[in-house]
Amino acid sequence: MDSSQPYRPQYHILIEGNIAVGKSTFVKRLEHKLGLNAKVFAEPLDRWIDFNGTNLLQEAYLNPSTCSFRFQTFVQLSIGAIQYQQVYQPIKIMERSLGSGRYVFTEALKIKGHITQTEYDILNEWQQWLIQISPHIDEIVYLRASPETALERLKARNRDEESGVNLEYLRLLHELHERWLISDENLSPPVRVIDMDQSLESTNEAADNLAQKLTDKIFPHLLLQ
Numbered sequence: 001m002d003s004s005q006p007y008r009p010q011y012h013i014l015i016e017g018n019i020a021v022g023k024s025t026f027v028k029r030l031e032h033k034l035g036l037n038a039k040v041f042a043e044p045l046d047r048w049i050d051f052n053g054t055n056l057l058q059e060a061y062l063n064p065s066t067c068s069f070r071f072q073t074f075v076q077l078s079i080g081a082i083q084y085q086q087v088y089q090p091i092k093i094m095e096r097s098l099g100s101g102r103y104v105f106t107e108a109l110k111i112k113g114h115i116t117q118t119e120y121d122i123l124n125e126w127q128q129w130l131i132q133i134s135p136h137i138d139e140i141v142y143l144r145a146s147p148e149t150a151l152e153r154l155k156a157r158n159r160d161e162e163s164g165v166n167l168e169y170l171r172l173l174h175e176l177h178e179r180w181l182i183s184d185e186n187l188s189p190p191v192r193v194i195d196m197d198q199s200l201e202s203t204n205e206a207a208d209n210l211a212q213k214l215t216d217k218i219f220p221h222l223l224l225q
Helices: 024-039 046-050 054-063 064-082 099-111 117-132 147-157 167-183 200-218
Strands: 011-015 038-041 093-094 138-142 191-193
Touching: 011 024, 011 099, 011 167, 011 200, 024 038, 024 093, 024 200, 046 054, 046 064, 054 064, 064 117, 064 147, 064 167, 064 200, 099 117, 099 167, 138 167, 147 167, 167 191
Parallel strands: 011 093, 011 138, 038 093, 138 191
Antiparallel strands: none
């Protein structure tokens, strides 16, 4: 291997989906099943709710017209740092990515009127450049659930920052995920869709099946327990 080139995993996978569909639970299940075979990165929520003592996420929800641009800029910085981070495990898994920042959340901010055209253009150029030079992605897993299911789960987890998130916003995010991951015929890499309207037991089984399929790609003779 050329030592001047950063090491990349044999398989790099993104986990995408609407707010509260169950991404974190799904990712934790994958991490448990894959063990030392994978490096798993959860969404960096801790940095968003405590950036030098400031809860950027809460500010963006409470004052979207004044705080959305700086929050989305920091989201892309924190997500981008993870997407570029070198790992030495054969499988790298990320919850959310530069792509959803660009094609879902920045678009939603523009549609809702929470950022100006100039702010949108700045985010767009910044995000497109990051995506173009991004390390190779082998697969996107789209955890797909109805906005109604997402709202039920959002209420159940009861995060203070999300108290103002309503069904209308979740429907918008769902539509933008569908446009990006389902309708875009030119999208690369391939997208695997998993139904998250199922019970927790069924989604755990889906995560276990995915873990075995990922293992089969890297270690064809290894059977996960």
